[in-house]
Amino acid sequence: MLGGMDATTPLLAIDRATVLRDGRALLDQLSLQIAQGQHTAILGPNGSGKSTLVKLVERRLYPLVHDDGTPVVRIFGRERWNVAELRSLLGVVSSDLRREFEATHERAIDTVLSGFFASMTLGLDHVVDGGMRTRAVAALARVGAAHLAERDVSTLSTGEARRVLIARALVHQPRALLLDEPCAGLDPGTRRRFLDLLRQLAREGTTLLLVTHHVEEIVPEIGHVVMLRDGALHAEGPKAGLLAGDRLSSLFDWEMEVAHVDGFYDARLR
Numbered sequence: 573m574l575g576g577m578d579a580t581t582p583l584l585a586i587d588r589a590t591v592l593r594d595g596r597a598l599l600d601q602l603s604l605q606i607a608q609g610q611h612t613a614i615l616g617p618n619g620s621g622k623s624t625l626v627k628l629v630e631r632r633l634y635p636l637v638h639d640d641g642t643p644v645v646r647i648f649g650r651e652r653w654n655v656a657e658l659r660s661l662l663g664v665v666s667s668d669l670r671r672e673f674e675a676t677h678e679r680a681i682d683t684v685l686s687g688f689f690a691s692m693t694l695g696l697d698h699v700v701d702g703g704m705r706t707r708a709v710a711a712l713a714r715v716g717a718a719h720l721a722e723r724d725v726s727t728l729s730t731g732e733a734r735r736v737l738i739a740r741a742l743v744h745q746p747r748a749l750l751l752d753e754p755c756a757g758l759d760p761g762t763r764r765r766f767l768d769l770l771r772q773l774a775r776e777g778t779t780l781l782l783v784t785h786h787v788e789e790i791v792p793e794i795g796h797v798v799m800l801r802d803g804a805l806h807a808e809g810p811k812a813g814l815l816a817g818d819r820l821s822s823l824f825d826w827e828m829e830v831a832h833v834d835g836f837y838d839a840r841l842r
């Protein structure tokens with residue numbers, strides 16, 4: 573058990589979170605609760621606050637505090653976290669992270685190894701043992717990127733870099749994966765393999781929080797959907813009710829129709 577946390581402690585409990593930038597609310601009084609094991613897809617139009625929500629969970633952004641001092645964001649039941657400790661429980665894949673890693677010019681294998689230390693680079697104080705190295709190599713192989721191990725991450729193509737980031741997010745076997753458009757830049761075969769891997773991880777107990785514009789990436793294990801618009805909660809609930817033509821049409825302001833095959837959904841513009 574982690575710091576008094578048991579399986580009933582919510583993974584995420586957000587109470588009226590407001591994030592301001594330049595006088596504008598990127599998140600506006602957003603309240604949300606996600607249980608451990610409640611695999612969730614987060615949908616919304618461009619600029620609706622999805623990445624801001626991910627950064628709030630990662631502790632890259634902070635919300636306004638409540639006047640009465642009640643917690644705004646609790647993760648695994650705790651309001652205060654040592655950021656490194658928190659990040660060791662989460663695996664994150666996002667474009668922001670990719671940009672930051674490119675600036676390090678590390679070898680891909682070292683980028684993956686940095687996932688063990690919740691750091692951007694490997695430093696002298698990071699002791700990498702043989703077991704970690706074996707797991708890092710295995711994580712790269714799992715996403716079809718073993719051949720990239722020695723490459724400078726800044727020289728990788730979009731899809732190659734994405735695979736390395738996914739390997740880094742998985743290497744320390746986090747309790748939850750925070751995936752912000754993780755399939756961006758992946759070719760169809762790699763995307764399919766990655767989605768199969770997500771399904772396996774979900775079944776093994778890793779909670780998935782998936783931000784996506786592509787309904788067909790919502791794997792069958794994800795049962796919960798959160799819809800954001802203008803930084804606020806537009807709708808939330810079981811996938812079967814929300815991945816419907818009328819609900820998606822009202823979210824994206826465009827007529828959409830939805831097909832449902834073998835546990836997967838597919839949404840098309842009308």
Ligand SMILES: Nc1ncnc2c1ncn2[C@@H]1O[C@H](COP(=O)(O)OP(=O)(O)OP(=O)(O)O)[C@@H](O)[C@H]1O
Nearest residue numbers: 593594597598616617618619620621622623624625
């Ligand atoms: N640092 C910042 N300063 C000012 N505005 C910002 C900043 N970061 C984000 N925004 C704005 O906040 C809003 C929400 O951005 P966010 O990246 O969370 O949207 P998103 O739902 O992830 O969009 P997309 O689907 O395009 O990735 C956008 O209008 C964006 O322009």
